Amino acid sequence: MQRVLESALMNDPEQAAAYGGHDLDNAYWLFEQCFTKYFPELIPDGAFLDLGCGPAAIALRMARRFPNCEIHGIDGAPNMLAQGRKAAQREGLEHQVRLIHGILPDKLQTPRNRYGVIISNSFLHHLADPMILWNAIHDYSLPDAAVLIIDLLRPATEEQAHHVMNTYMADAPALLRRDMMHSLCAAFTLDEVVSQLQKAGLAECLSSAKVTPFQFAVYGSLTGRK
């Protein structure tokens, strides 16, 4: 199936509420599990940068898990950020989780110039040019940064995309099912992601793996990056 772009920013308030609710808890849980699996020894003590943080569901989880770290999330959709700020306040985490408006590839106004951990979930497929994400990793990382990116894999056919949706999102609200279908069609294949890593000069330090039937992870430490 050819890639079909979906709209980049997600500023619809209903989308912000849906992504900040509980229907995607499995995806957020998977991200945490992968972080533990790929970085079992890591005890971060600086700051995380979450690219395309949406309503900060993952930023909040990381904040709870690493209370000594700040989590800085950037997103281009003000309503997503507003939803995330409300959630951070509700949990008393507003001093630890800072959400900043920014649209990549524009220069981001982040509190720090460079980060020890860079994370991103379900963001890559929104970008018309995927190199925007991999270049941002170069631009905002410390030399030994840990990186975890998780995103969808584009199925081979539209029928397979429907199958994924009906298998894994059968009970989700209509809005999330609609978005999931668009996102699967906009996503990359694992081969395409590997080519992107090679082009970005990241293939030697970051690994990639299929982590569910419809998601991949790119992970590793940038130590030794050329």
Ligand SMILES: C[S@@+](CC[C@H](N)C(=O)[O-])C[C@H]1O[C@@H](n2cnc3c(N)ncnc32)[C@H](O)[C@@H]1O
């Ligand atoms: C599918 S959501 C994922 C949100 C969050 N990472 C999560 O896992 O719930 C993708 C997010 O990327 C944001 N986004 C898309 N293109 C962007 C860009 N060029 N710069 C910044 N944010 C962008 C959208 O506004 C949206 O909030």
